[in-house]
Amino acid sequence: MNSLKPWLSRSSQLKPATEGAAPSGGRAAATFAARLTFEGVTRRYGETTALAGVDLDIAPAEVVCLLGPSGCGKTTLLRIAAGIEKPSEGRVLINDREVAGPSCFVAPEHRSVGLMFQDFALFPHLTILGNVAFGLKGLPRDEARREALKALARVGLENTADEYPHILSGGQQQRVALARAIVPRPAVMLMDEPFSGLDVQLREAMQEETMGLLRETRATSVIVTHDPEEAMRLGDRIAVMTRGAVVQAGSAEDLYHQPAGLFVARLFSEIxxxxxxxxxxxxxxxxxxxxxxxxxxxxxxxxxxxxxxxxxxxxxxxxxxxxxxxxxxxxxxxxxxxxxxxxxxxxxxxxxxxxxxxxxxxxxxxxxxxxxxxxxxx
Missing domain, CATH: 2.40.50.100 (RNA polymerase II/Efflux pump adaptor protein, barrel-sandwich hybrid domain)
Structure with missing residues (x-):
């Protein structure tokens, strides 16, 4: 997980692939939802296969939940989408432009991808405003401050701008992490179990707030979860994973009424x-x-x-x-x-x-x- 932290604010800064790359530390002028496609993505670590030929096509502005048990490959797929890891085989495309494949690899900072993880990974030595503005170093200081304050206002925390993360509750830290992820206006948002560390009541409230913000920004979103109810609540579609493969993808209704196998049926029903x-x-x-x-x-x-x-x-x-x-x-x-x-x-x-x-x-x-x-x- 720690290896992901350096990209939390940097990897989501640039323009969608259809517009070309912006300078490092810059910001897209607006969010343009991008299609995210995985074609036969395989990832091996020595003799261990973490991903076994994943095929998944995610439409612009669609919210897809990756659902499955621990160790099934959900986080590995996110890391490959972000550019933190390379696939052993297969391709990743953003807006039909190959960003990872046998002969191509686009650096994370040129993919217009935002990342948010369950531990939030806020910098303790930076103020709340400094955390949110961290990914806007390519902008003049005053403009970066204005953009960061706008993002904080959208999550209801502008009055904490000059405080430090340690004074915030878990829910407030989650909001700051969300503001930091969205301020560069990424075309694709990747979220790895962002609500798992919150208590039940706070989790539901933060899910509603987060989904409202994602719908507003229209970022194509992939949310990793191991909770079927959360997946049904959040996703336009759900992709069920086990043993490194997607075994079924569809709406919550499809997966409930027409599960492809016993594994999927067990996830969505008490039987x-x-x-x-x-x-x-x-x-x-x-x-x-x-x-x-x-x-x-x-x-x-x-x-x-x-x-x-x-x-x-x-x-x-x-x-x-x-x-x-x-x-x-x-x-x-x-x-x-x-x-x-x-x-x-x-x-x-x-x-x-x-x-x-x-x-x-x-x-x-x-x-x-x-x-x-x-x-x-x-």
Missing amino acids: NEITYPVVGGKVATPFATLPAPGLSDGASAIVCVRERGITLSQDGPGLAGRVLDVKFLGDVARLEVGIEGFDKPLKVRVRELEGWKRGAEVRAEIDPGRVLVFPGEA
């Missing part, structure tokens, strides 16, 4: 997983016979029943069951329900107001249209 054999291209469950396309007879299939896809009633249709446990989770309750035909209890999420108690006899309906079927895991 019950039950294994059944495939017979005649189908799996027989206690509630319905489901199609298992692409699976051969005798193979195992994992049937995924969403916790919210089970409806309970006292006297309605469905399978007989009994509530074995109840966990209060605020507006919802998570029940453990033994249901006729299933070898183990299923988890069910219901509105807390429904008031189910342990030991209650129930009827359980499962909507086959909300059930997912995937190949069994090796």
Whole structure:
């Protein structure tokens, strides 16, 4: 992470690729959103492959969240986009201009890319104003001060201009880091888990403020997160990564309703997983016979029943069951329900107001249209 800090303020200073390079330390006259494209990007460290042929095209002014577990390659992809690292194979293009590839490498300061990371990396020996103006050294001092004050005003901290970072709260430091990143008006903004160090209430407030500012500046944005809910809240699209590859990219609705595999389904839903054999291209469950396309007879299939896809009633249709446990989770309750035909209890999420108690006899309906079927895991 420390190797990224020198670029926090320098790498986002220059004009978009379509306008050519500006002098080092300068500032683009305005934000022009740029298309960011990864073509077959691979990154190896010795025998270890961090990225395995990533293909991703991000439209101008689009906000894309990179979602996945630690170590899946999200930060490495950001470092390559910024120019801090070079790809072992593949190309990176900004506005269809190659900035990294087999025979081309554009320095970070000529890419019009802004960076913001979770530790904020503010300079403790500089004032708040000095931190924000750090990336504007190519401007006359008075003009740099005016631009920095405008950026601070946009995040509501102009009254702290002459203070030092140590007096600020975590949320205020995050705002300063954001002001510093946007003041050069980059065409592309890269953010690596920028909200992970904040408490829940502050995190949501800062997410709203940050997204408002990104929409206003129209910078093409890539936000790294390991939180699916955060990704759904922030991104126009979400690119799910695992083991150095993008396994699915699309809207939150696409990933929720049509996950490409079990890994994606687990990210976006609380699910019950039950294994059944495939017979005649189908799996027989206690509630319905489901199609298992692409699976051969005798193979195992994992049937995924969403916790919210089970409806309970006292006297309605469905399978007989009994509530074995109840966990209060605020507006919802998570029940453990033994249901006729299933070898183990299923988890069910219901509105807390429904008031189910342990030991209650129930009827359980499962909507086959909300059930997912995937190949069994090796």
